[in-house]
Amino acid sequence: MKILVVDDFSTMRRIVKNLLRDLGFTNTLEADDGKTALPKLKAGGIDFLITDWNMPGMTGLDLLKAVRADPDLAKLPVLMVTAEAKREQIIMAAQAGVNGYIIKPFTAATLKEKIEKIFERIDG
């Protein structure tokens, strides 16, 4: 299981990576916005994408749309972890095909729960 963590704040990437390690996911990659994430995704081998929304360059929503538009990546599970909490934004992300949505600040338990839920859906 290889997970790509995309966030423009390096502290948040480190936090997410450490939490993932705690959950048993040791194989992680990082990118600081959609622009740098997309080539990594296209290179293949990534099984799960965790992304922030508000990032310079290319936002997480645009990244999500790009992933869903790419036939090779369309089925990739995407979990959004963001401070954006407006109702209309959550709906936008849902419409773009996000698999889970976590608002910052979040807890380790929330991250675990959402990741497990996404896997349950995929397996089931």
Add this chain to the structure above:
Amino acid sequence: MTEIDRLSLAKNLLEALENGDEASANKFMDEIAGIRETQLYQEVGKLTRQLHDSMTSFALESKITAFAQNDIPDAKERLHYVISMTEQAANKTLNAVEDLYPVAFELNQQVQKLSANWDRFLIRQMPFQEFKDMSQEITEYFKVSVQSLENIQNGFNEILMAQSFQDITGQIIRRVITMVEELESGMLALIKLSGHGRSTDKNIGSSEPELPGPVVPGLDDSEGTVVASSQDDVDDLLSSLGF
């Protein structure tokens, strides 16, 4: 049109009237009236310019007022929230360290004592009864250390999660910086206007950013705004959408 010109016109008019030269008199009177009209137009022009400048400056000033009334208090609230978030993070981290330090200290003390005894056992300097006691102590130590190490791991997680303040506060500070830059350009336009009489800079005034970022309690979650204030809100919304 100078004073002398006007004076000579008046003299010419007087002369024409005295000579009964009606045609010339009319001509000079028209010229004098023309002067009056030109002056009037110039005055009206000046007034129009002043009015225009005042209107522009008024529009600028009302934008600056809007900054003072809304944006600056808003930024202050946001910065206060940054203070409280950083304070919380610092306290969480310090609490975890203070709680865990004695745990680690205690483990260290116990293991040193056991290790010294164990060395004595290895060189066969330990009576049997003492060995039995030590075995009991080691069993006890294993139990305690499993619990203590678990506490330490949990503490690490708390310290880890406390660092998320950096991302949240960073986003808030970025937003305040944008507001300060907008205020700065507004002030500059105002200075330009008072210095040169006019300004063409219309790009003033702050607006709600496209991605508003972290919800600041008391500011962004006030009545009428639709924001999710907790993960439960998000979950409810998504499940209502069939997620």
